[in-house]
Amino acid sequence: METGRVSVTGFGFLKERLGRDTTVPAGQTAAQAVKSLHLETAGGLPVTPVVNGKVVDWGYVLQPGDRLQLMPTLGGG
Amino acid sequence: MVTGNAEFSGVYGKILHVDLTTQETWIENPPEEVYRKLVGGRALIAYLLLTYLPPHADPLGPENLLIFAPGILQGTNLPGSGRHAVGAKSPLTGGLGSGEVGGWWGHEFKRTGYDALVIHGRAPTPVYLWIHNQQVEIRPAEHLWGKETADVQALIREELGDAKIRVAQIGIAGEHQVRFAALMHDINRAVGRTGIGAVMGSKNLKAVAVRGALSLPVAERKRISKVAKWLGDNYLEKAGWAVEMGTPMGLIFMEQMGILPTRNFQDYQFPEAGNIGGQTMHATILIERDTCMVCPIRCKQVVEIPETDGPYKVDPVYGGPEYETLSAFGSNCGVGDLSVVAKANERCAAYGLDTISTGGTLAFVMECVQRGLLTEADTGGYLPQWGDPQAVLEGIEMIATRRGFGDQMADGVARLAARIGQGSDEFALHARGLEVALHEPRFKPSMLIGYATGPLGGDHITSVQDSDYAGPGDNVDRVNAVYPMPPLERHDMSEDKLNLVYYETNWHHFLDCAVMCYFHPYRYEHMAEVLSGATGREYTIHDVLAVGERANTLSRLFNYREGFTQIDDRVPRRFLKAFKEGPIAGETLGPEMFEKMLRRYYEKMGWDRETGYPTPERLAALGLAELLLDIPLSAG
Numbered sequence: 001m002e003t004g005r006v007s008v009t010g011f012g013f014l015k016e017r018l019g020r021d022t023t024v025p026a027g028q029t030a031a032q033a034v035k036s037l038h039l040e041t042a043g044g045l046p047v048t049p050v051v052n053g054k055v056v057d058w059g060y061v062l063q064p065g066d067r068l069q070l071m072p073t074l075g076g077g
Numbered sequence: 078m079v080t081g082n083a084e085f086s087g088v089y090g091k092i093l094h095v096d097l098t099t100q101e102t103w104i105e106n107p108p109e110e111v112y113r114k115l116v117g118g119r120a121l122i123a124y125l126l127l128t129y130l131p132p133h134a135d136p137l138g139p140e141n142l143l144i145f146a147p148g149i150l151q152g153t154n155l156p157g158s159g160r161h162a163v164g165a166k167s168p169l170t171g172g173l174g175s176g177e178v179g180g181w182w183g184h185e186f187k188r189t190g191y192d193a194l195v196i197h198g199r200a201p202t203p204v205y206l207w208i209h210n211q212q213v214e215i216r217p218a219e220h221l222w223g224k225e226t227a228d229v230q231a232l233i234r235e236e237l238g239d240a241k242i243r244v245a246q247i248g249i250a251g252e253h254q255v256r257f258a259a260l261m262h263d264i265n266r267a268v269g270r271t272g273i274g275a276v277m278g279s280k281n282l283k284a285v286a287v288r289g290a291l292s293l294p295v296a297e298r299k300r301i302s303k304v305a306k307w308l309g310d311n312y313l314e315k316a317g318w319a320v321e322m323g324t325p326m327g328l329i330f331m332e333q334m335g336i337l338p339t340r341n342f343q344d345y346q347f348p349e350a351g352n353i354g355g356q357t358m359h360a361t362i363l364i365e366r367d368t369c370m371v372c373p374i375r376c377k378q379v380v381e382i383p384e385t386d387g388p389y390k391v392d393p394v395y396g397g398p399e400y401e402t403l404s405a406f407g408s409n410c411g412v413g414d415l416s417v418v419a420k421a422n423e424r425c426a427a428y429g430l431d432t433i434s435t436g437g438t439l440a441f442v443m444e445c446v447q448r449g450l451l452t453e454a455d456t457g458g459y460l461p462q463w464g465d466p467q468a469v470l471e472g473i474e475m476i477a478t479r480r481g482f483g484d485q486m487a488d489g490v491a492r493l494a495a496r497i498g499q500g501s502d503e504f505a506l507h508a509r510g511l512e513v514a515l516h517e518p519r520f521k522p523s524m525l526i527g528y529a530t531g532p533l534g535g536d537h538i539t540s541v542q543d544s545d546y547a548g549p550g551d552n553v554d555r556v557n558a559v560y561p562m563p564p565l566e567r568h569d570m571s572e573d574k575l576n577l578v579y580y581e582t583n584w585h586h587f588l589d590c591a592v593m594c595y596f597h598p599y600r601y602e603h604m605a606e607v608l609s610g611a612t613g614r615e616y617t618i619h620d621v622l623a624v625g626e627r628a629n630t631l632s633r634l635f636n637y638r639e640g641f642t643q644i645d646d647r648v649p650r651r652f653l654k655a656f657k658e659g660p661i662a663g664e665t666l667g668p669e670m671f672e673k674m675l676r677r678y679y680e681k682m683g684w685d686r687e688t689g690y691p692t693p694e695r696l697a698a699l700g701l702a703e704l705l706l707d708i709p710l711s712a713g
């Protein structure tokens with residue numbers, strides 16, 4: 001991975017849409033990164049950002065070398 | 078229904094009452110405002126209980142009422158409307174009991190020409206009801222008593238000579254008045270929560286079989302068709318997750334996020350989650366997907382394990398486990414074997430048990446055993462360990478038949494903890510007596526406000542789940558129709574979050590009045606449009622949300638009348654303490670913020686800040702004062 005970038009992995013629906021080896025620039029929030037990738041929901045399910053194995057806020061500012069995982073998150077039902 | 082100058086459509090204007098003690102039946106013709114303001118489902122159930130049930134009646138006595146209540150939209154053929162609600166005073170909580178269910182029964186019932194069914198009294202011997210068009214028969218059911226649900230449905234259809242009859246029934250758990258017995262529909266769809274099946278069992282009522290031929294009159298069909306077309310154009314994109322796999326999809330991701338309920342919520346991750354998740358289920362034992370009346374989404378699971386594939390044969394007639402069940406008998410009992418969980422699901426459908434409360438009770442007993450609080454002498458030798466498949470399956474059978482220690486487990490975790498003592502109430506995970514659902518409130522803190530104040534107690538359905546609104550998407554867009562706000566972080570407890578909780582809780586209650594499926598991505602304005610089209614009366618989005626607020630408020634009035642007070646708005650302490658490590662380490666609402674949010678929510682709902690009782694001003698604003706002339710205007 002290039003320096004100054006963040007790897008992004010998707011699960012469920014997002015996996016196919018993201019493909020492999022997707023990266024985004026560091027220095028932006030998780031919300032901005034997801035918006036730039038047009039991955040706000042996973043087949044209608046909300047998504048939760050996880051960075052380096054820890055659940056984070058959407059306002060978390062991504063750091064160089066971070067691993068961002070996008071998790072489809074089940075609500076009621 | 079002719080009322081005044083123009084017809085109020087979407088209903089027949091008739092509620093059928095049946096008294097099993099006297100064998101009398103009669104028809105009630107409610108005024109238009111009952112339908113217009115309450116719409117059906119939970120609001121109608123709470124209204125009928127407040128109107129006809131004597132205060133403090135024994136939930137398992139003949140005075141209790143068993144109420145089947147579809148909503149106005151049932152029968153309109155709008156996708157997602159193929160559901161109905163059933164309610165009573167709950168023998169588990171002592172407050173409002175109600176649950177909603179899909180399948181086909183509700184549609185068939187409405188085609189008989191009634192808007193609701195209220196059952197009074199108790200039959201001297203087992204009976205079942207047969208309602209076909211406008212006729213009602215009370216028929217003997219001794220030959221059905223003690224049988225499993227699939228056999229009962231087949232026998233009733235054979236006896237009445239019609240394979241298209243729809244059957245709602247209790248299993249042996251309801252016959253034994255297990256306090257969390259379910260009411261099964263079409264064999265594999267449950268009104269699971271709050272022990273409605275026990276109420277039916279206490280009435281010696283085995284089943285209600287229905288067959289109808291009427292078409293519901295609606296005022297403006299094209300307004301409903303327009304919304305149905307929108308759903309048809311959008312469901313693949315907006316509910317693609319439900320089409321693809323449905324609720325089991327989420328389990329594995331919850332494990333990775335550290336929010337999968339594990340071993341009675343003591344842990345947050347379950348290494349064997351991959352074995353019991355939806356992806357494994359779909360790759361191994363899933364044989365087909367099932368649906369409800371007029372639903373293109375087809376979210377339901379059907380699984381099969383043949384006898385040749387090991388010790389746990391599973392009959393596909395009982396459907397398959399959804400997320401709650403996978404977690405209840407899987408991770409939360411420490412079981413990592415999908416075939417055991419599928420078997421547990423099958424047994425609960427065959428016996429008529431709520432999988433959430435059954436799994437929650439077994440997990441509680443396992444934790445008691447883990448902590449050395451139960452001995453062989455206490456339980457007759459039943460000392461279940463985490464992950465023991467036989468202990469889970471044996472426990473289900475013991476509960477359903479009230480055999481041995483099962484007689485105590487059948488009363489639920491609140492009563493069990495009171496008997497066991499020794500501090501076990503610390504980990505008896507219930508709210509107002511209802512075992513909590515399989516969602517992690519430390520991750521979704523607003524659920525605790527729902528658990529504390531909602532009509533049923535530990536029910537996830539009406540509670541707001543913060544992660545649904547943390548990022549952009551349809552949920553935030555929906556709320557923006559009445560309250561402009563950006564996505565809100567999960568632990569945000571600002572005024573915006575409070576407004577979100579207020580509006581969306583009312584929306585959820587509306588869905589349980591209408592009675593609509595939560596998985597359909599409708600917005601407030603869609604429901605205003607279809608209600609207007611169905612009834613011939615104009616509804617705004619604020620009218621839609623007011624229906625939900627009325628349901629929550631009427632439920633509150635009923636619960637206070639039955640003895641609940643503000644003190645009962647409590648949640649398990651375990652959820653107010655953060656995990657020390659893991660992906661959500663340090664996250665919790667905490668006791669002080671919980672109390673603060675609770676009081677602010679009362680104010681939002683127009684409930685007194687100190688007593689939690691609805692204020693006369695809000696009752697008047699909701700138009701409830703004139704509906705219920707006898708309601709007390711204070712909590713005293």
Ligand code: SF4
Nearest residue numbers: 368369372374376594
């Ligand atoms: S989405 Fe699922 S639960 Fe909802 S109506 Fe369709 S099949 Fe039934």
